[in-house]
Amino acid sequence: MTTAAAWRADPYTVALRTGRGPLFLRRPDGWLLPLEVERWCADPDVADRTVLDRCRGPVLDIGCGPGRLVAALARLGRPTLGVDVSPVAVARTVGSGGSALCRSVFDRLPREGRWGTALLIDGNIGIGGDPRALLARVAELVATDGLLIAEAAPVDVDERTDVRVAGHDGTLGPPFPWARVGVRALLDHASATGWSHAVAWTSAGRSFVCLSRDGVRVSDPDARKARGSLAV
Template sequence: MTTSPPLPWTGADPYAAALRTGRGPLFLRRADGWLLPLEVERWCARADQVDRQVLDRCEGAVLDVGCGPGRLVAELAGRGRTVLGIDVSAAAVDHTVRLGGQALRRSVFDPLPGEGRWGTVLLMDGNVGIGGDPRGLLDRTARLLAPGGLLIAETAPVDVDERARVHLTDAHEAVGAPFLWARLGTAALLRYARGWERAGQWAAGGRRFVALRSRKASSSAEPPKSTAVISSQRAG
């Protein structure tokens, strides 16, 4: 597997600026002008009660895909859990590290430490949309997890299944480069989850979640042996 190039939005000023200030507004904008507000303030705050309830379900070593500014990584690290965040944004990785978490600047489709050995993979805050290819993302996640490992995904609060090319934009109309994204409600995610066992679904605080358990043995693997191993592989 070769390392993928940085995604076009990773250097987008609107996203980096929002993470620096800890507030929006920040939106995903489709070509037709439709805007999806992004919850920057919540992402940059400490893990809330709903987040903590999700994290209580995590098993083994945890990989937070699209960790953003790192609130979930920091919460798990504070509990003494082995956890690694990955994000394509340098600003997000830097923020996570400042909170005391371990993070790498990587795409989920890049080579990653511990492939095939993670106990839990998190796809929170709409990250089931990464790459605009839900089935491809689920297949990749299955290869990251240990056999019987757990995927916890946050789905859209409405019944939706769409893929679109979007931009990041702020109130001043600064715009990043376009990238592919998907929005999935719970029913849509479950349709794509062939080969997974359903491990639960629930709603809390106006948010919706699905837990899926991998069935197939994974072929790889360097185990996430320790925090030291994870730390030594941090990307600059």
């Protein structure tokens, strides 16, 4: 089962239609990672706004979900496109006033090589279960002076595994590959795929990293900057 097919299956579809959880990612050993469906379906919170404030140029939101960031940027008059493999997520994004396509990040996308900012928020660095492959793909999508803003796990982890989407009633979607990386691991993978000049910050218990390409320095005096090559 591909990642795209898994995210089109219940119980994820049901949760997005209702805007309510609880919903989890379930590892083979039974460990559950809560998915914040209600937050995804609400307006951007204080942590989200730290991301929105750092966006520049046209924005590509990869794995946009129900589209709160896409819609918020659209309200600001910013050219923004969301991409998601879930038709229900795309429909919610469009319904909230944003633009979105039902595609994988690894499909052919509009404006390849010309996006000013790409977003991987809400754990989407895990898409495909291979952070380095994903980071290399995003490098193809942004302009040479473009940015990537990614959300890392709030703990020091570098994990690849198969997971299933699990509903509160015990229903399970099909397995698919996923990854979880903390800030340290994310910076290691970024360095290996040509990203540089990291700026890292936390807000409301969430951890973020802003990366650039080809030596373009990220200017962010209010954030905690990564020192050295890409080591926090």
